[in-house]
Amino acid sequence: MSWSSIPRSRETDSSSDLSSGSLTRTYSSELLSPCSQLPSCRQWVPEEFPDLDFHQSFGLFLTRKNPISRAVDEDIARYWHILTTTPALLQYHIPDIGEGYRNAFRQFFGTEPISLHGHVSDAANPSVLTSLLMHLTAHATNPDVFFLSEEDRVNPRVATTHGSYGAGYGPLAYNSVVPEIRTLANGTKPFGINTHNPAKIGSQVKSAKAQGCVALIAEIVRAADGTAISPLSWRRLLEACKRYTLVLIVDEALTAIRCGAPFAHQLPEYCKFGYPDLILFGKAVRTNGIAVEWNGSNIRKLGITNAEQRDFLTLHWQERLTEMAHSSDLLTSWGTLVLAKTENWPQRAQIIGRILRNVIKGEGIKTSSIGGLHSLIYLRQKDNARISWPVMGANAGNYVRWLPTMDEVMTSKDELFTKVFGPDSVPHRKQVSAYLRSQRLEPRWCSGCGVAVETGVKIACERCVANQCEICEPGEHVCLLEDFDVDVDS
Numbered sequence: 001m002s003w004s005s006i007p008r009s010r011e012t013d014s015s016s017d018l019s020s021g022s023l024t025r026t027y028s029s030e031l032l033s034p035c036s037q038l039p040s041c042r043q044w045v046p047e048e049f050p051d052l053d054f055h056q057s058f059g060l061f062l063t064r065k066n067p068i069s070r071a072v073d074e075d076i077a078r079y080w081h082i083l084t085t086t087p088a089l090l091q092y093h094i095p096d097i098g099e100g101y102r103n104a105f106r107q108f109f110g111t112e113p114i115s116l117h118g119h120v121s122d123a124a125n126p127s128v129l130t131s132l133l134m135h136l137t138a139h140a141t142n143p144d145v146f147f148l149s150e151e152d153r154v155n156p157r158v159a160t161t162h163g164s165y166g167a168g169y170g171p172l173a174y175n176s177v178v179p180e181i182r183t184l185a186n187g188t189k190p191f192g193i194n195t196h197n198p199a200k201i202g203s204q205v206k207s208a209k210a211q212g213c214v215a216l217i218a219e220i221v222r223a224a225d226g227t228a229i230s231p232l233s234w235r236r237l238l239e240a241c242k243r244y245t246l247v248l249i250v251d252e253a254l255t256a257i258r259c260g261a262p263f264a265h266q267l268p269e270y271c272k273f274g275y276p277d278l279i280l281f282g283k284a285v286r287t288n289g290i291a292v293e294w295n296g297s298n299i300r301k302l303g304i305t306n307a308e309q310r311d312f313l314t315l316h317w318q319e320r321l322t323e324m325a326h327s328s329d330l331l332t333s334w335g336t337l338v339l340a341k342t343e344n345w346p347q348r349a350q351i352i353g354r355i356l357r358n359v360i361k362g363e364g365i366k367t368s369s370i371g372g373l374h375s376l377i378y379l380r381q382k383d384n385a386r387i388s389w390p391v392m393g394a395n396a397g398n399y400v401r402w403l404p405t406m407d408e409v410m411t412s413k414d415e416l417f418t419k420v421f422g423p424d425s426v427p428h429r430k431q432v433s434a435y436l437r438s439q440r441l442e443p444r445w446c447s448g449c450g451v452a453v454e455t456g457v458k459i460a461c462e463r464c465v466a467n468q469c470e471i472c473e474p475g476e477h478v479c480l481l482e483d484f485d486v487d488v489d490s
């Protein structure tokens, strides 16, 4: 029976208790009432059930927990209550919310979130980065470190490492993997630096500086194909950027937490050689922006060592905006960071990565073909399509990325092998399907290649939950899990 033929009375049945992660609402129906029959109701504690969704809206979520609940932090919940009941009164709390968020960020990442933006692409804008560097320089003990010529200021240029993510607009859009986005690029094309051969990094950084670059934006895991930079290449980048005073910025929008450390560059194999100067963060941290690493190899040269001086610089930069970011974002991010610290998500990322990589290897895919670091996993599309137990990943050109959540249940091999992978996962998958139908939701992403599937065109499978695009599976769905089918009382 296809989903479209399910009688309406059953479609709206609210008694089933299962949910899945980031899914689209395909109808404008009201939320159905919560289940009242089962004590462990997934609608209210979804984090207690492993997810079939490794897409999470391109990695926007690291937990299915509610980060603004009292169980996470009393203050966050109190401010959230004010926000949703008497929002005009929130203005009295804006400084405290900003302070709470900054403290949580510092305690978890060890760096200072100085500049906040709507999207990480905004933070990566060369004009923003240059203004921020000018601000830091203007208030520094040694103000001449990042000398910017008039020409640099008129047309600030950045360097980027090959295969980096790029941006949705502006100069970094020249690097986008999406051809249509490249047509929107403008400004000066970034200077490209190849990190493949560590011996050739120094001369390239020297040329970038000589050609007027104000900073180099690098990635620990290359967005284009999931290749992790070698520790030796990272060392050479740090050394060269320090030597030629080229500000080193690392883009951690996707690599934070998932790669087994608060920021991926803080993994022992990288941070033993030193630290970058600025960090771009976003996505699952739930705020987007630029953090300052006061121990960065170039930032240190400014001589900003005093805690009060650092505070002044940060607040002075943020004062140009009434609110450093909207309070709802700050509170969500604050709660997420509290959870990341108290539940030690970096450690969980290592455990989850180990389990999932073993599952993939069990499908006959070689270790050398599995990219990324820890729980950030890159698979070639053809390898992803070989996985016998379909899950939704996120497309990246010829690759599919697995971006699992960090909830405790995801660290349980037993839970993953009875609910996500293996023949025993069929009852759970069928229950998830039943729940989705009850909520009039459909999986949003093709389980083959990770692209968005058009809702309402194909009907997702009731047994495996897969909803594949026409390219991955033209015509009728042939369910790989048919042989393992069982009756489920949903």
Ligand SMILES: [Zn+2]
Pocket (backbone or CB within 6 Å): 446, 447, 448, 449, 450, 451, 468, 469, 470, 471, 472, 473
């Ligand atoms: Zn597909």
Ligand SMILES: [Zn+2]
Pocket (backbone or CB within 6 Å): 461, 462, 463, 464, 465, 466, 477, 478, 479, 480, 481
């Ligand atoms: Zn199926």
